[in-house]
Amino acid sequence: MIEFIFEIFGEVLLQLIAEILANVGGQALNRRQDEPVNPWLAAFGYTIFGLIAGGISLLIFPHHFIHTAVARLLNLVLMPVGIGFLLALVASWRSDSASGSAWHRFTCAYLFALSMAAVRYIYTTSA
Known part of the structure; x- marks a missing residue:
C-alpha cells in the first residue's frame, strides 16, 4: 500500500513540476505581448508543451512510477x-x-497534463 502511495506521489510530482515550468514559460511569453492571448491558441500550445514534456520526462524517467495497468x-x-x-x-x-x-x-x-500523461501511458504500455 505504501509503495502505491509513493507511485502516485511520483506521478503527481512529475506532472506538477512540468506544469509549473510550462506555466512560467507561458506567462513570460504573454508578458511580451500587448494584447491577450487567443484561448484556442493557448490550449493548442499547452497541448504541444505537454507532449514535449511527456517525451522529455521519458528521457529522464523511462519507467512509469505506477506499475499496475489499471x-x-x-x-x-x-x-x-x-x-x-x-x-x-x-x-x-x-x-x-x-x-x-x-x-x-x-x-x-x-490539456497539458492529459497530453503529458498520454505520452507516458502510450510509451510505457507499448514497451
Whole structure:
C-alpha cells in the first residue's frame, strides 16, 4: 500500500513540476505581448508543451512510477482532472490578470497534463 502511495506521489510530482515550468514559460511569453492571448491558441500550445514534456520526462524517467495497468489507466483519466482543478484553484486564489480566469487555467492545465500523461501511458504500455 505504501509503495502505491509513493507511485502516485511520483506521478503527481512529475506532472506538477512540468506544469509549473510550462506555466512560467507561458506567462513570460504573454508578458511580451500587448494584447491577450487567443484561448484556442493557448490550449493548442499547452497541448504541444505537454507532449514535449511527456517525451522529455521519458528521457529522464523511462519507467512509469505506477506499475499496475489499471492504476496507470486511472492515472491517465484522473490525474489531468486533478491537476486542472488544482491550478484553477491557484488561479482563483491569485485572482490577478496574469493568471487568467480559473476556467482558462483549468483547461490549459488539463490539456497539458492529459497530453503529458498520454505520452507516458502510450510509451510505457507499448514497451
